[in-house]
Amino acid sequence: MSDSCEYPDFFARFYDVIYDQVRNDADHDYFLNKMLKVKGPVLEVGVGTGRFFIKALNRGVDIFGIDLSPSMIKILKDKLPQKEHQRVCVQDLCKLDLNRKFDLIIAPFRVFMHIISVEDQLQALNKVYEHLVPNGQFIFDLFVPNLKMLLEGLDNFNDFEGEYKPGKKLKRYSSMQADLVNQISHVTFKLVWDEDGKEISKEWNTDLRFFFRYEIEHLINQSKLELVKICGDFEENELNQNSKEFIVVCKRSS
Numbered sequence: 001m002s003d004s005c006e007y008p009d010f011f012a013r014f015y016d017v018i019y020d021q022v023r024n025d026a027d028h029d030y031f032l033n034k035m036l037k038v039k040g041p042v043l044e045v046g047v048g049t050g051r052f053f054i055k056a057l058n059r060g061v062d063i064f065g066i067d068l069s070p071s072m073i074k075i076l077k078d079k080l081p082q083k084e085h086q087r088v089c090v091q092d093l094c095k096l097d098l099n100r101k102f103d104l105i106i107a108p109f110r111v112f113m114h115i116i117s118v119e120d121q122l123q124a125l126n127k128v129y130e131h132l133v134p135n136g137q138f139i140f141d142l143f144v145p146n147l148k149m150l151l152e153g154l155d156n157f158n159d160f161e162g163e164y165k166p167g168k169k170l171k172r173y174s175s176m177q178a179d180l181v182n183q184i185s186h187v188t189f190k191l192v193w194d195e196d197g198k199e200i201s202k203e204w205n206t207d208l209r210f211f212f213r214y215e216i217e218h219l220i221n222q223s224k225l226e227l228v229k230i231c232g233d234f235e236e237n238e239l240n241q242n243s244k245e246f247i248v249v250c251k252r253s254s
C-alpha cells in the first residue's frame with residue numbers, strides 16, 4: 001500500500017468541512033439506514049473522521065471502525081469519549097485483523113478505490129469475508145467512470161469554497177489526469193485557507209483506481225464473497241446509462 005493512500009494531516013483537518021457539504025446529501029441516509037437495520041455489530045472500513053460512525057453510535061449501533069490514515073483516526077477519536085476509543089483503530093483493510101465478526105461491513109465513499117492492485121483488492125475482499133458472520137453483507141460504493149472527464153482531465157478545478165471557522169476561508173482545487181491503460185486517476189487536491197492573517201496552500205497527490213461494471217463482477221466472483229447486486233444509485237435503482245454510482249452489495253453465503 002503506497003503512502004499516497006494515507007490522508008495527510010492538513011487534509012484530515014478540513015475533511016468534515018468539505019465533505020459534510022459536498023457528500024452528505026448523496027450517501028448519508030443510505031448507509032445510516034443500512035446500519036440501523038442490523039441487530040449485530042457493524043464495521044466501517046475506511047471510517048475516516050466518523051462522518052457516519054458518530055451518528056450510528058449515538059443511535060445505538062454497535063459500530064467499530066478501522067482506517068489506514070492515523071490523521072483521520074485521530075480526528076475521530078477526538079470526537080469520542082475515552083470509553084469508546086477501543087471501537088476504532090488504524091489498520092489497512094488488506095490486512096484486516098480484528099478479533100470479532102460483523103453482521104454488516106461497509107466501506108462508504110470510494111474507500112475501495114484507494115486499493116490499486118488486483119492482488120490487494122482480492123485480499124481486502126477475502127479479509128472482509130473472514131470478518132462477516134454467515135449471511136452478513138459487505139456494501140461499498142465506487143464511481144462509474146465518466147469517460148469524457150477521464151479523457152479531458154481536470155486542471156485546478158475549484159470544487160469547494162466555504163469557511164472552516166467564521167471569517168476563515170477555505171477553498172479546494174482538484175486536478176486529475178487519467179492513466180486509461182492502468183485504470184488509475186492521478187488526483188491532486190490543493191487546499192487554500194486563511195491562517196494567522198496569511199493564505200496557506202498545500203497539495204496532496206493520490207491515486208484512485210476506477211472500475212467498470214463487469215470487472216467488479218469478475219473480481220467479486222474471484223473472491224470468497226458472493227455478489228448480491230450492483231445498483232446504480234443510493235435508492236438501489238438498477239444500473240442504467242445515467243448511473244453515476246456503483247453501489248456494490250455482497251454477502252458471505254456460508
Ligand SMILES: C[S@@+](CC[C@H](N)C(=O)[O-])C[C@H]1O[C@@H](n2cnc3c(N)ncnc32)[C@H](O)[C@@H]1O
Nearest residue numbers: 046047048051067068069092093108109111114
Ligand atoms: C474518502 S474517505 C471516506 C471516509 C468515510 N468512510 C466517509 O464516508 O466519510 C476514504 C478513507 O479510506 C481510508 N482508506 C484508504 N485506503 C484504505 C485501506 N487500504 N484500509 C483502510 N482504510 C483505507 C482513507 O484513509 C480515508 O480515511
